[in-house]
Amino acid sequence: MAGKTLYDKLWDDHLVKQREDGSALIYIDRHLLHEVTSPQAFEGLRLAGRKPWRIDANLATPDHNVPTTDREKGIEGIVDPVSRIQVETLGKNCDEFGILEFKIKDKRQGIVHVIGPEQGATLPGMTIVCGDSHTSTHGAFGCLAHGIGTSEVEHVLATQCLVQQKMKNMLVKVNGQLGKGVTGKDVVLAIIGKIGTAGGTGHAIEFGGEAIQNLSMEGRMTICNMAIEAGARVGMVAVDGTTIDYVKDRPFSPRGETWDAAVKYWRTLHSDLDAEFDKVVELEGSEILPQVSWGTSPEMVADVTGNVPDPAKEDDPIKREGIERALKYMGLRPNQAITDIQLDRVFIGSCTNSRIEDLREAAVVVKGRKVADSLKQAMVVPGSGLVKAQAEAEGLDKIFLEAGLEWRDPGCSMCLAMNADKLGQGEHCASTSNRNFEGRQGFGGRTHLVSPTMAAAAAIHGHFVDVSELLN
Amino acid sequence: MRAFTQHQGLVAPMDRSNVDTDMIIPKQFLKSIKRTGFGPNLFDELRYLDEGKPDQDSSQRPLNPDFVLNQPRYEGASVLLARSNFGCGSSREHAPWALDDYGFRVIIAPSFADIFYNNCFKNGLLPIVLEEKVVDQLFQETEETEGYQLAIDLEAQTVTTPSGESFSFDVDSFRRHCLLNGLDDIGVTLEDAELIKSYEEQRRQTAPWLFNAGQ
Incomplete structure (x- = not known):
């Protein structure tokens, strides 16, 4: 039997129930929320009289509507009244249900996909979802991470699970070294240029090869971020020393013995050498220009x-x-x-x-x-x-x-x-x-x-x- | 959720590939905290000649006469015929909400983007994948025949043309079951609450770092 891909491992570790009809219940470790895609989900919970399943799995922040000037004014600084209501609504919902939110004046506020990794709220091996298609970003940490719609935001809030069909496995390998001035962004744009915006549809993409391994976590996040632009909800990179160094000593990261146990497990989060992919695409790093x-x-x-x-x-x-x-x-x-x-x-x-x-x-x-x-x-x-x-x-x-x-x-x-x-x-x-x-x-x-x-x-x-x- | 069993309706052709969800419903309309009322802003930038703003009476705005849905022959359409990779880009569920609010019940295309496809089923909207050559044929028949309608049967998994030609389509059985019965899938999942709890308990033991609160 062939070995497992990284995606297979993450799937198996989060499988709560395989249903006979082919769908599966997958447990979600981390749920990120922002103001645009969550209000209708909270409203749905209230209408059905439901409560969040696990409050500490959620982390929220306003990001889409916030102004980038006059921030000392807080919510009052949002000139557009419709935007302001949305940011206020997130605040009220998080307060009502006890969800941790980095509010507009909190120095930890930021774009959801920046603050998750920054806080160590994104840890290797997690399943991470958010009502935002660029949730694929977190796959850079060897996570199974993807965007969901608002109905699914409500589903995760209420059950800590998602109903999923398993995707196919795809490997995008970037060999060799990148040239001077060529970044993760150029690599992912070149990949999308090659495979097209539907090239990864129905697949979980693992990005591998020497050029990817040599990238910093920031570079890997940039690449996984745009997996969705290649049609793949999920982009991933295997865990290595770079990943582990990045997550060490962050606010949500484990400490002491738990850290050691976590690292031992995280070291297994890569595709096995004999794993088989449904689709493989290769690029030469040295051929990629800005x-x-x-x-x-x-x-x-x-x-x-x-x-x-x-x-x-x-x-x-x-x-x-x-x-x-x-x-x-x-x-x-x-x-x-x-x-x-x-x-x-x-x-x-x-x-x-x-x-x-x-x-x-x-x-x-x-x-x-x-x-x-x-x-x-x-x-x-x-x-x-x-x-x-x-x-x-x-x-x-x-x-x-x-x-x-x-x-x-x-x-x-x-x-x-x-x-x-x-x-x-x-x-x-x-x-x-x-x-x-x-x-x-x-x-x-x-x-x-x-x-x-x-x-x-x-x-x-x-x-x-x-x-x-x-x-x- | 509204159940979907059968539907027959007028077909409108959207003849371009890679229609993204920004195009289906532009961002300025995502500021609403409701699930309804997005229909007048469906395809806003294609449909109107001016820049759309939230809370505006769209019936007073200048229409783009070249846009397909503005043609009188497609008024009242409930089946959208589309090209490949329909619904790509942002995960916004406002896209299916807008299509639904406008009056669409079915979207037929050679392929859909994953998140959009999934979001449709949560809203009683049926996305149907048919082979490219079949979609080509349906485009041709729609354009040639004014008042062209298709009949869709989810139970039988068929799309039938006015001439009686029938095409079958695939849909996974859980989604089909939920849609046919109008089920709330949160309720279905919560039937397994004990299973979720025992999984969670086991993970607390074997992977306690997943349950860390911030420090």
């Missing part, structure tokens, strides 16, 4: 040295129409050089790229330089209050401010523009976020997905440049 998305789907990416595609050269009529529609929306010409795309704004932030390492990498590029005059705005939004404090302790805020970038307070911000941070119609933005869908960053806005180093370099030049050349 990536820029040119279209309205995360699979529409090109090397920074490349060009926007020419729809006339596409044989498949559905794809051709897709390219034509994207170019029209994006206001780009066929064959236009990526480095010729002029930008209006730069956004460094989001659950994909707002951790301390992301900010350090961006700061290296902008240090001693100035943001291009042609830009309307370049902003840095740290992923949490603690990331912000760490960056300030390292002096990164001063580097950004001196270069002419704005230094904001933590939240989802311009990744999805539910707060006041958004693009104007027709504006081009170099963004370290995860989705370039039409209107995602604001009505008529045009998003180009890039790494923090690429966004920083673009801020200095006003258009895309090959950051690997800049770093030489």
Whole structure:
């Protein structure tokens, strides 16, 4: 019999009941909540007269709607009354049911997918869910983590379980070393470019290979974060020394003998050598260049040295129409050089790229330089209050401010523009976020997905440049 | 939950692949704390010429005449015919809520994104996967025939065209059972409460770090 994959192991360890009809009850160790996808779930609990099954499994914070300025005003600082009600509702619900919430003025507040790992609330081997598709981020710790809808948020609150069908196993292996200036973000964009936005549908993806093993936890989180953009709800990386070092001594991490027992178990969280995958994709790390998305789907990416595609050269009529529609929306010409795309704004932030390492990498590029005059705005939004404090302790805020970038307070911000941070119609933005869908960053806005180093370099030049050349 | 057994209704064609949930219901409408009222903002950016805002009377807004659902022949459609990877992107359940509130009961596509597919079943909405060539045929027939309707039978797992041609589809048995009977799946899960408790107790012993509160 073949060995087990990491996904098989996590599944087996959380299986409460295998039903005859093929569905299974899977136990959930950690449930993260934010203000947008939880109010209807709490309301459902109340209407049915149910209570949360295990209160200490839940951790909540407002992130999608929070402003990134004037935070000392707290909830009163939220100008939009509809947003304010949503943040207030989360607070009331958490207070009513006794759920731990890092409220808007708490220094631990931040994007759910940043604060889980930061607090050690994300530990290897856990099942983690949240009403947010980027919950796949936590798979970087060898967790089984995925996004759920609001009905499932209610289901997890009420039962601590989810009804699941087992997914297929997929391995995405990135061999060898990455080039200079090439980050986890470029790797995952290159993967999505290769397999497409439905390439991982129905599968749990494990990311492996030397290039992945050499990445920091931040880099691995960036990659797992965007598994959903490849169609896979789940992205994972095996546990190793890097993982264990990261989780040590965090507020929720175990101590003493429990720590030792945990580490012993965590060391088993990798796919067995003889495990079989339903699908395997390989990439060579050395062939991956800095990536820029040119279209309205995360699979529409090109090397920074490349060009926007020419729809006339596409044989498949559905794809051709897709390219034509994207170019029209994006206001780009066929064959236009990526480095010729002029930008209006730069956004460094989001659950994909707002951790301390992301900010350090961006700061290296902008240090001693100035943001291009042609830009309307370049902003840095740290992923949490603690990331912000760490960056300030390292002096990164001063580097950004001196270069002419704005230094904001933590939240989802311009990744999805539910707060006041958004693009104007027709504006081009170099963004370290995860989705370039039409209107995602604001009505008529045009998003180009890039790494923090690429966004920083673009801020200095006003258009895309090959950051690997800049770093030489 | 509302049960789904059979449905016959007018078909509207949404002829583009990778329709994401941001497109189905843009973020500014996710600020609602209710489950209802999303229908007027379904496909908001495609459907209207102006920028949609929450709490606005959408009946006064300028419609995009080129958008398929604005064509009079598709008024009252309850079956949405779509292309591959429908519902990709954000996990927002507001997407099926908006489709449901607009009046759709069935979505047919060659493939769906996982989270969206799952969310549909929680709301009495039936997503049906049919082969690409069958979907192509249905697109062609829908566009050629005004008033084109399809009949869907969940019990028999069939989609039947006006000419009587019938296509069968797969659906896993638990989801089918819940939808046919309009079951609250939390209630079904809680029938196994003792099993959940004993699993939890065993994990407290073998993996106590999973039950740490913050320090």
